Amino acid sequence: MPTETSSSPDAASGEMPAATLANWRTPPFSRWAFQHVDELIATERIANAVDDFWPLRTALRSFDDFRVRAQGGETLDFAGFLEATATDALVIVHDGAIVCEHYANGMTAQTPHIIMSASKSITGLVAGILAERGTLNLDAEVTTLLPEIAATAYRGATLRQMLDMRTGIVLDLDATRDYAAAAGWDALAPDQPPSDLKSFYQRLAIKPQPHGGSFRYTSANTDLLGWAIERASGRRFAQLVSELIWQPLGAEQPASVTLDRGGLARATGGFSMTARDFARIGQMMLDGGARDGRAIVPRTWVDDLWQHGDRAAWHTGEWQKLFPYRSMSYRGGWYVVDDEPRMMFAMGIHGQNLFVDPAHRLVIAKLSSQGAAVDNAAWAVTHRALPELRRSLIA
Template sequence: MGLLILLLLYAFLFYPPEYMLRLLRWGNADVYDYQKFPARTVAASDEPFQFSYDLQETAVLNQFNQSPLTNGDFEQLLGDTGTQAFLVIQNDTILYENYFNGASRDTVVTSFSVAKSFASTLIGIAISEGYIHSVSDHITNYLPELAERDPAFAQITIRDLLLMSSGIRYEEFPFVNGDDAKTYYYPDLRDLALNQTEIVGTPGEAFLYNNYHPLLLGLILERATGIPVADYLAQKIWQPIGAEFDGSWSLDEQGFEKMESGINGRAIDFAKFGRLFLHNGTWDGVQVIPAAWVAESTQADTSVDYANYYYNDFIFANGQGYYKYMWWGLQRDAQNYDFIALGNHGQFIYLSPQKNLIILRFGESYGEFGGAESWVDLFYDFATKFGG
């Protein structure tokens, strides 16, 4: 006990009190943390979009029930694994929509790292609008103080951040001074990203999932556009896709968006983000995202040497999976692939362009189901076999 007290006193000396108090009060992150952080509203659309309905619950459930992963009762699995919302949408039509564990259609769900796919999309839009020149820009063009601290930062490009291959140190543990905790709970994320990051590798050489990357992208967006990132999201995505409900983006204590996570909204509006990508960035005739950006963001980079670029326990380590611009991808064949916005505790927007299919799952946890990879295996199998 005495050693523990000494360690806590030491930590309070070296870290902001608010950071330590959050760690002690809140512990591990959960899906209800959005109720604790301050947030900036992401205003709904004046013209909400409504999906068509042609419920085919029996067909959807029968297909899922055929998988050995579900033990023949998919809805039981959804309930038992802490699922809040589950939707299957094909050809812009809702085939299945159900809510579990006390949730309903207007329940707020939170994104965790699904927010990264939104952040990447905002970078693409900012490039199309001329705020950012290209993904080849060096990040120090926008964040010059990084180069003043270490000239090596000048070698990192925006593309390196999007690909999670910057060479910036990232160590998940131990809990108090691990980067997972700091990038989630730190009260001044701008200061954390600008003054406490360290380069240990060569940009572009290896993939390393790293929450400093979206923080740095958020700083670039904030400086390039001159407005808060949440406001840019509202103007450029949330409202153009006909979001029915106000969303929000959780903030640190200095009013900066938690870029690595923290977009909060209703499941039905998250599904519209998926529809936007299935339509190659167009929304009812309006090009919201450049089609070239949608393709560049989601297709595999064929120049990557899979065996050397990804680490051994990469989530899709069978050679079929990849990571591109903050989307996870699964190559089906030379031309076809599925891609996923994926967040901790089992938040998924799974998209299969070949089937014009959206599978959306938000939940309190992955459940006793083998983590993200088992869910993705299940969705991939469904998308393969379900009617087109």
């Protein structure tokens, strides 16, 4: 069973203290911890189909001519870009073939790595599949599935509004602290009793605000959605991910998702997987939700992501300033860029990214251990690298 301390090779040799729940998201501990989450936090396995994985061709390309400007103005080559953005793994797929595969900080092709809030994008795909099957009504209010929270600020919020980050939920400092404690990712303070997410939602005491307005990023929405998905389906969240996505995808390795102290999956940020399987998710999305022509995610759901995000809600939302010159939306857990070249991406703190560029048949899966949860310089150079990567491949 996971404990609050764990021994990395460095810790075992006495070179540095062990990673713990108090430090696992800060360097240098994070470089090891992001690849060994199940040794720190309780997780549930997401099984793959061991006799049916999706092979990806390999056609490695050189990026010797790649150049990108760093935030300080200096020019970085490819190796410099990887180092500047604390890259642990990078898999680039072009025209269905792996053209670049890079690992650092002890990672290999078989090593799982936490993808943080890029998990929201996969949770959105689960919701889309269940909605297509009639198991989940996205227009229903969440309290119809979870009457336990009917007296909280979530009253009146629909599952769709939670998926699209358009609820009126704003956690104050006390609620933010309680949410972090309930999620099981942090060491408890001496005055904090053990908690779990279901208890947190039932006790949530914040001022109700109108739902359905501008984009407002609230991670608690997606954890609550995970609970609603379990209630609607009668199944464990990890089992659903395995059966609906991971096995039909042909994932090469099992994945996992962290659990809170009560056993509820952290649908908002707890997935760990290999870089190759992260890239397979991107290739599936590039191919309209299919693997080799076999539908996994309904094509109608993928088309909805591209076409029906509310651009006005994004434009008036809190993150528009990050992309001031882009026409964008957030739909079903995915960021969608409407400007050419159109792009869809999943994103998580500490530098987790999955980019899907259909026009150039390009998928980029990047796993990182950036020191800050939100490193604006690393984020900016990563996005500036995208046109350079396209140019290098097309040239």
